[in-house]
Amino acid sequence: MSTESKGIAVGEADDSGRIQDAEWTAGEVWQRHGSKLVTVINLAVFFCIWELFARSGAINAIFLPAASGMFSALWDGLTTTSPPGAVISGSIRDHLFYSLTNLSVGLAIACVIGIPAGLLMGGNKYVETVLSPYVWALASLPRIALVPLFILFLGFTVKMQVTIIVLSAVFPIIINAWAGVKTTEQSLLSAARVFGASRYELYLKVVLPYTLPFIISGIQQGIGRGLIGVIIAEIFGGSKGLGFLIRRAADTFDSALMYAVLLVLVVVSLTLIQATRSLEAYVAPWRRVNSV
């Protein structure tokens, strides 16, 4: 630890030539990228078998359309938009935009309510005692059971749909933020106190950064739940959104469109979850190292 003797850093004296370029061997390329190739082939084979199976006529096309039919419905749905003045749109794009807007608004409201609520519950014993029975009761209640109630209150409106999304997404966010505050490592708090942190600084400089990745995984769960909320709300009521389009496609025996919407939902859901994972890895790289 003294400047004249750099004795601690064993073997760090000469760094030149320590890091050299190394070409990947074919085996290493396969190890790194092989799984992507396998996935592409895997999916291609899956859709081919689907196509052949549907064309063989083993199952009525009302239940299982040909994969090519689904893809063409998907293409039409995403590239066309309904003419101005149309009462009901058949375009996936319009409904996707509507659903995603509602989901974003619902998630934003859920964050605005859920993050402070969770932080307060973790930080204050009285708030925790007062709020926790309600949080647990509503978190454990299947949200779909509330849909008739909100239709009664708010009718088949955007408000009703957004309310259901908020209720679906807010509890994972609250509970994760709460748990993050509660599990803040004691030694980090002790360290900050020894170096002079006030109560306020403990929250700002230790608890909050420690809780941030918890909040993000709460939002990640919230997205999953919120998406369920979107679809449920739209299937139950309203004349817009992907949930409505599924219902309408089923009612009109347009199974190609229905499967196309399901595929869109899978892609949307995976994209959003992957995005939050990347965000989590970005703000909390130390957790990624620990978990993988």
Place this chain on the structure above:
Amino acid sequence: MANSPAGTVRRDAAPGTSPAPASATPVIVSKGLTVGYKLHRERKRLTALRDISLTVNAGEFVVLVGPSGCGKTTFINAIAGLIEPWEGSIEVNGRPVTGPGPDRAMVFQDYALMPWRTVESNIRMPFELQDLGLSREEMDERVRRYIDLVDLTGFEKSFPYELSGGMKQRVGIARALVSEPDILLADEPFAAIDAMTREAMQGELERFVAKTGQTVVFITHSIDEAITLGDRIVVVSYRPGRIKEVVDVDLPRPRFDHDVKSLPEYSALRDHIWRLVKDEALQSAYGDKR
């Protein structure tokens, strides 16, 4: 102690027998300190330390040894101001301890580095949390100096998870030293570090505090580490922790360079402390109903 090799050995250090030479300035004065924890679920109070009276003088390196769970950490936490005494008192620089202060800094066994902060930002943290009256340039200069001191130059922008255990603890040491405190508290700082790095770091620490004249209270499980570093070794008994004996270590310094381990006094001292600790360690290992 007829066969006590190195200096005087005090037995049954009673309250108030602080072995301070007349000239020394007492920095940490603990009088009849009793402290512990509340076990809320069991509705009980656990006494971790009973009746600890100890005076640590300016520039002294005091090492606490004792079995796990004997309350060594509790003592250091009381000095740091993280817990309040139940009975007795603890004073630092003549004032009763009411909370943490910039005159004391601590090195933690599990490093306790903020994982979201870089090496540099972790070391700068004490400056953010307390006002030492330094200018921006002085702070920058100190951070740079202590990063260099612990040989982490080039790793300023690394995160703790990217470092080895020894490097993490060097960050912890730099963070404790950057505010240049009078008193350095160290709670088994090298316990999780491999043996070779550990010895090197002991040597560097010894040399550094000899230069700065800082007062050190250091906890360890290792008798060798205690003898290598300490001016005095305080042997703490098992549950509740009391001072069993205070042993002076009069081996030449710097001990790391003198290779004191080969001296006959060293092995005699080691033997003596091991005898003191053994009973307590057995109690700690097999419980109290041995």
